[in-house]
Amino acid sequence: MTTALQLHNFVGGERTGTLAGETLPLVDPSTGEQYGTSPLTRWMDVDAAMEVASSAFETWSQTTPRQRQRVLLDVADAVEQRAEELVAAECRNTGKPWSVVRDDELPMAVDLIRFYAGAARVQEDGAGGEYQQGHTSFSRREPIGVCAQVTSWTHPLLLAAAKVAPALAAGNAVVLKPAETTPVSTALLVEIAGEFLPAGVLNLICGDRDSGRAMVAHEVPGMFSITGTVRSGMEVAGSAAADLKRVHLQLGGKAPAVVFDDADVPRAARRIAAAAFGNAGQSCTAASRVLAGPGVFDEVVAALAEWAVAMRPGPPQDPDAAFGPLNSQGQLEIVQAHLERLPEHAQIVAGGQRKGERGYFHEATVVAGVSQEDELVQNEVLGPVVTVQRFGSEDEAVELANGVRYGLVASVWTRDHARAMRMSRRLQAGTVWINTHHPLAAEMPHSGFKHSASARDFGRYGLEEYSRIKHVMTAWDQQ
Incomplete structure (x- = not known):
């Protein structure tokens, strides 16, 4: 050659x-x-x-x-x-x-x-x-x-x-x-x-x-x-x-996006999907864990699944591509292995497969039914994969969000300003976004807690x- x-x-x-x-x-x-x-x-x-x-x-x-x-x-x-x-x-x-x-x-x-x-x-x-x-x-x-x-x-x-x-x-x-x-x-x-x-x-x-x-x-x-x-x-x-x-x-990071029952779910799902699947999920700030309140859980899962189907991977020159390939054959295999090892209680509700035979493309993937101790929840994957968990109270949301070894970024989705401020204080993350996920500013610090x-x-x-x-x-x- x-x-x-x-x-x-x-x-x-x-x-x-x-x-x-x-x-x-x-x-x-x-x-x-x-x-x-x-x-x-x-x-x-x-x-x-x-x-x-x-x-x-x-x-x-x-x-x-x-x-x-x-x-x-x-x-x-x-x-x-x-x-x-x-x-x-x-x-x-x-x-x-x-x-x-x-x-x-x-x-x-x-x-x-x-x-x-x-x-x-x-x-x-x-x-x-x-x-x-x-x-x-x-x-x-x-x-x-x-x-x-x-x-x-x-x-x-x-x-x-x-x-x-x-x-x-x-x-x-x-x-x-x-x-x-x-x-x-x-x-x-x-x-x-x-x-x-x-x-x-x-x-x-x-x-x-x-x-x-x-x-x-x-x-x-x-x-x-x-x-x-x-x-x-x-x-x-x-x-x-x-x-x-x-x-x-x-x-690394394993960023939680916490969606409360009073959130604007269509808006939240659109922005979370962009933060989860953009760059093929290959970002330490990717919204890779969604935590949804009991009143909106089903709606959040369905909305994210729709976005996963709509967000198609493709090569750089494709104007309709939402994101590109994974970095290497090795990274593609890491993503596939995580999905192959899913426990029986977890369900892939969208995506889950390699896309095409040329290049290292993978479908945007949504996984529901996961438990806090599951590998896919605890480990950084660096792929277009997002998990969705249900929480019953604000305290449980905090416990789940903080229950990993990472603490880089997190986002909170709610119309309740007081709740947003409480969550911003309680979440163990170097950056907490409220009703958004991913924007950075040169003027503000970017760092993390714990292993991040x-x-x-x-x-x-x-x-x-x-x-x-x-x-x-x-x-x-x-x-």
């Missing part, structure tokens, strides 16, 4: 190969066909990238916030100008519909870069004062150093922007590794940014899990950031602990994650 695309690493401001010359296949998930290769980065290549980033940090960390703002604004403008290329790369990467990337994900990535360009100039430090007689104290924020970052295959372009922008705004250098199945759009983003950044400040290496392990084991990074599974996060945390590295973990996260993205909180605080005290008396 003659491959059409050969990706390279990007280190020190230029495309680079690897010492061993090994590669990984790039497969289009909408066809199942290989269309290129990416480098398989080994330890020596990781070591070289870290040394380049460490050297570049010495200069970049001394730039002023205004200088970093100007660079990031130039990067954002260039990303916007080359939107068509980036959309094409992301759709080839993931199989997402063109409209989703063009109208939603790429604009948000640009917005995040611009937000952190501005945030670089308004970092907040603690107030200075005289806390010891004859001495004045103040605190200052400083960059950490080299940040090693790994992104997920669920939203490659958006997650790259969300990690890189605050790290650079804070004055750090970055070595970034995208997921092995979806490096194409990230590689293009890094090369675009490289036109404006000093050489070595932002570097890209491609590879597999072992490449990521080499990054976290390397002595240079002062911080390791990953968006991935709980298992990956625990492995990273354990490895980083051996060298007392700071970790920034954004992990140990760090914050977005807003000034995301910028603070990539800095450290220093106390400076000066004596008045020089004698």
Whole structure:
């Protein structure tokens, strides 16, 4: 086979190969066909990238916030100008519909870069004062150093922007590794940014899990950031602990959407279906668990089933496709295995099957009759599958919603404002939406509780994650 695309690493401001010359296949998930290769980065290549980033940090960390703002604004403008290329790369990467990337994900990535360009100039430090007689104290924020970052295959372009922008705004250098199945759009983003950044400040290496392990084991990074599974996060945390590295973990989710009897069910079902099946359910914020009150349970199940039938998967160029394929053959098999292992008391009321033989498409699927302890309720699937459970009271709704190891996001559907406020306080989730599910804002924090996260993205909180605080005290008396 003659491959059409050969990706390279990007280190020190230029495309680079690897010492061993090994590669990984790039497969289009909408066809199942290989269309290129990416480098398989080994330890020596990781070591070289870290040394380049460490050297570049010495200069970049001394730039002023205004200088970093100007660079990031130039990067954002260039990303916007080359939107068509980036959309094409992301759709080839993931199989997402063109409209989703063009109208939603790429604009948000640009917005995040611009937000952190501005945030670089308004970092907040603690107030200075005289806390010891004859001495004045103040605190200052400083960059950490080299940040090693790994992104997920669920939203490659958006997650790259969300990690890189605050790290650079804070004055750090970055070595970034995208997921092995979806490096194409990230590689293009890094090369675009490289036109404006000093050489070595932002570097890209491609590879597999072992490449990521080499990054976290390397002595240079002062911080390791990953968006991935709980298992990956625990492995990273354990490895980083051996060298007392700071970790920034954004992990899984099993988001509940709690629909009370007084909710507008047609509206709730429409929006929950979009949040459950969009991106083929491959999002840690997907509304994968619906909890419905006794008075609306049957109506909610029926409405979600109708939407599951109506929301058809398809390739990126299909204007009628509601969502694209699963990421890989392996991910398709994971979804199918979960459905094959359903207990007898669970019923598939819509979908449940692979869609077609070409590519990794799967029908939007609704499963009712599940119990709280069932695997499909407890585990993140990352597929277009939603479960529906019945609750009898507000207290039971809270118990069911909180009864998993995740705590990333949740949504509440009700016309009762007081109930909505009570639920927003009681739900163990980093974000609680009321009568909506999925919108994010660059200005507000995105994080989670329990096994979902140990760090914050977005807003000034995301910028603070990539800095450290220093106390400076000066004596008045020089004698």
